[in-house]
Amino acid sequence: MQEDPKSYFEMAQMACKNKNYTRGVKFYLKAAKVGDARGCYQLAALYVRGRGVKQNIARGLGYLQKAIRRGEIRAHHAMGLIYQYGYGIPQNIAKAKEHFLKGMKLGGPFAQIALDKIAHKK
Template sequence: MYLLGRLYDNGEGVRENPIRAFGYYQLAASHGFAQAQYVMGMTYLHGYYLEDKNDFKAQNYFRKSIKNGMPEPAAAYWLGFMYETGRGVEKDQKKALEMYRIAAKAGNKEALEKLKSLGEPITTN
């Protein structure tokens, strides 16, 4: 399902169709596929695929992606961003730093830069 979403998203072998891509991503996410949950989080955070922004749904999908193995470390980075800014969650610097650290340990460069900019110790092991 997720891969079908990617094909329609990128127009690979099929005519590009963002609405159909969204449907496949949504279906894969509902079956616990962590990469699709990350895509759904990004969809609602930024308003992709003709969906309105919805910070509550975004943070929910990012949490699910992290819980289901987080193949995309950016899920933790974006959840950290949401905690730092109070988008969709109660503003919480401690939880933001925790998420940034998780993302950094998983290799997310943005999280590493964020921790550095905040003067936080950086450990990636």
């Protein structure tokens, strides 16, 4: 029987909606393990925020990178924000812009807004 990443993802979403982040992590991990980019993206958010797991920025960034490799557009925006504000890593505006641009080229809805905010801060 083949594992269904969609059902793992949906179970994780429901758990997190009910604020059961530990259960959400369990199912996002299963979704990520079978290739679901959204599962990686959501795991990144939980690790960065410390919900359902001990906060671990490095692990969160690792999951963001996996999500990017698997095609999750929103992960570019998230990575850009992390670089823009130096959240858990040294601030790097050039890398932030790079991720926002990639997200914008892929159709990410918030990338242009993020780029505009950086441009107006100068």
